[in-house]
Amino acid sequence: MTTAFPRIVRLLPTRFSRDPSTPRSTENTAAALLLLFTLLAIGWANSPWAETYSAFWDTDVGLSFGEYHTEMSVKHLVNDGLMAFFFFIVGLEVKAEFAIGELTDRSRAAVPVVAAVAGLILPAVIFLAFNPSGDDAQAWGVVISTDTAFLVGALAVIKPKFPARLRIFLLTLAVVDDVGALGAIALFYTDDLRVTPLIVAIVLIGALAGVRFLPRLRGPAYAALGFALWIALYIAHVHPTLAGVAVALLIPVFTPERRQVEQTVDLIRAFRQSPNPEYARAVTRGLRESISINERLQTAVGPYVSFLVLPIFALANAGVRLDEATVMAALQSTLMWGIVAGLVLGKFVGITAATALMRATGLGQLSPGMSLRRVAGGALLSGIGFTISLFIVDLAIDDPLKQDEARVGVLIASVLAFVLGWAFFRITDLISPPEAVGMKLVRPIDPDRDHVKGRPDAPLSLVEYGDYECPFCSRATGAIDEVRAHFGDRLIYVWRHLPLERAHPRAFDAARAVEGAALQGKFWEMGRELFAHQDDLEWSDMYRYAVGVGLDIERFDQDVRVHASKVLHRVQDDAQDAEVMDLNSTPTFFVNGKRHKGPWDAASLIRALEAGRGGDVTEARR
Incomplete structure (x- = not known):
């Protein structure tokens, strides 16, 4: 892949x-x-x-x-x-x-x-x-x-x-x-319908429905039948x-479709090795039909x-x-x-x-x-x-x-x-002017929707916006483990997506893959695999990681490719929240609902959480 x-x-x-x-x-x-x-x-x-x-x-x-x-x-x-x-x-x-x-x-x-x-x-x-x-x-x-x-x-x-x-x-x-x-x-x-041309129009609509099954020349077929349908409706007074x-x-x-794209990539590779008109036509057709x-x-x-x-x-x-x-x-x-x-x-x-x-x-x-x-x-x-x-x-x-x-x-x-x-x-x-952009968590924590670790009613909260190609996010996982070990069940930790595609071109797809794993209850396991292999985040790699964490690979493929809207919306929801808050770097942390400024090593996050214990904790939970 x-x-x-x-x-x-x-x-x-x-x-x-x-x-x-x-x-x-x-x-x-x-x-x-x-x-x-x-x-x-x-x-x-x-x-x-x-x-x-x-x-x-x-x-x-x-x-x-x-x-x-x-x-x-x-x-x-x-x-x-x-x-x-x-x-x-x-x-x-x-x-x-x-x-x-x-x-x-x-x-x-x-x-x-x-x-x-x-x-x-x-x-x-x-x-x-x-x-x-x-x-x-x-x-x-x-x-x-x-x-x-x-x-x-x-x-x-x-x-x-x-x-x-x-x-x-x-x-x-x-x-x-x-x-x-x-x-x-x-x-x-x-009004003033004419029956015969209307019947012709219905037949043409049936023919249009069958064009998708043609092996070639579907575009010209749609154009010709569409023009004929226009004439039939005009004559029918519709x-x-x-x-x-x-x-x-x-x-x-x-x-x-992944298979079609891969076949086209193979053709591109062949054209690169041996440029000729036949390969050029095949590549053009493959790209178009993808x-x-x-x-x-x-x-x-x-x-x-x-x-x-x-x-x-x-x-x-x-x-x-x-x-x-x-x-x-x-x-x-x-x-x-x-x-x-x-x-x-x-x-x-x-x-x-x-x-x-x-x-x-x-x-x-x-x-x-x-x-x-x-x-x-x-x-x-x-x-x-x-x-x-x-x-x-x-x-x-x-x-x-x-x-x-x-x-x-x-x-x-x-x-x-x-x-x-x-x-x-x-x-x-x-x-009612908006407050300073990004200083408070724009969307409260929702344990039924967010990816969380810890008790839903924990008094302290830590929300991270990150992406799976960001090396700093990968390093921050160790600090998060220390913070969670320090506070135990007093802390709820939340991960949200902020794929910075210009800096990390594979981050958006990695986030989709993790959401696909989440549909099978393997969100955190898949995330660990991606963090451990940040230099290998092609789709072929992510399918391999999906197998490694025990996913049903056919269902995973359906969720991230065929029925991808739910996965896409989850990633986009988080990314749009980040846009509203003007977040432009990863990782970005929110401590008890307020944006954390400064270092994000374990000791710094622990001090920030302790300092905010009596503050606006409810803002993150509202």
Whole structure:
């Protein structure tokens, strides 16, 4: 076994990585571009050349093939054609989250999932309270969706204290939000069905499900069948963008398979020894197939959606004319106020109340480091509705004047949600400022969840954040043994993960391996093996150590490779706690809940524990 398997695992998207800086910068840039094109659309629609805006987007584009001819406007080509790629990416992300991401941990997903459902229903109810009947009532779908790109961008601009866990919560919520919005489009904004092309679409979906079994050319097969499905849905009068979702949900997703990676490494070795085109093609194919098509497509197609499709969509749909007549009509319109109230008030109350209810009833709990106050701030930002909101405006409303009123409502709601979210975080952080970063243990000891040695009710506590490739952590084990021998059952000792991947490239995988062993009750035994062999932490070595400590190797392989989400979440939870506390070195100790400064030899730790015996011991246990 070589380093290729763990290195490929570390290249997976942010849900598997501690360092999200690059994805966040990409998301922020995409949100900024989306905002820029929104302003360009508004400026164009209100410029002296305003008539060219409508004229351009209403221009028909035709396609002829023999006696068959079809045409649609440029705007519909964007909304029905290009936006299929947007929903395709959404579908890929949804599939990945449910298969190998945050939503695989049902207990963790429960709170944001229920909050998202409440954030879908309550805004629609509030909107219908303003517009209970008539044509305007059909636009209730405009208020159900949060714009993920703007939400992430707004969070980056506001920069609340310690945003990592809030960001994960909001992204999980946004996934469910997207599922609900797509379902609403499919169920409520599709009519006049044609049966024959719909049957063809169903057959094509069955064919797409079988593509995964093809030995070769799966990519072209997905593309061809996906395009055919788009045409079939278009002819069937089902909104064709749903073809993107259907294709995405049928594309498999998996973590890298060790056997495939090893075979590719052997090919790389052969190519290194004897470079030739045959080996080069085999290596390229092996590297490509080591990563699931889902992951590859997100990487390949995602940037085009973020930097091309969505800006063009904004340019085509955000061009509302803000003349006096339009603005006055909007301000007097229950349609506009229903959209503003639904997005801003509905999202805030729905998400916050559902979260509070889940916590109060014990049906769910927030991730470590999260609070209801943080959720409330995120709920305010969730009122930013743009992409799908504007998309549904075009589906739900036929009258161009009413469409303008609805677009004004979406824009006002989005700006208001951002301003209120910014003010909320600024004011709450000012009233209740966080303490010095990292001086107190951010997450109390939980004997049911943490890896502990000693009595759960011991009066003294020692928490270590470390990694298994750190030589100082290995040396500290002797000091810990002395400290535990000195205090006996008066001390509880806790290990938490802080894999410093830049300094120790194998630390993250070593932590995963130990968590895999923990599922079989061999956490401490596996940890000792890793500390004893810090220069040999390849996956092949760790499988050998797993056998040495008596693990069921097939179960271990399943836990760290196939069903890896639980293992990953345990490591990531500890690492994110360390990020919140700004920990950047190992080992880092917390004595009775307070960060230990100075030497960590046995004598120094004993003195620190003795000095803190009558202090804030309860802080670590709360």
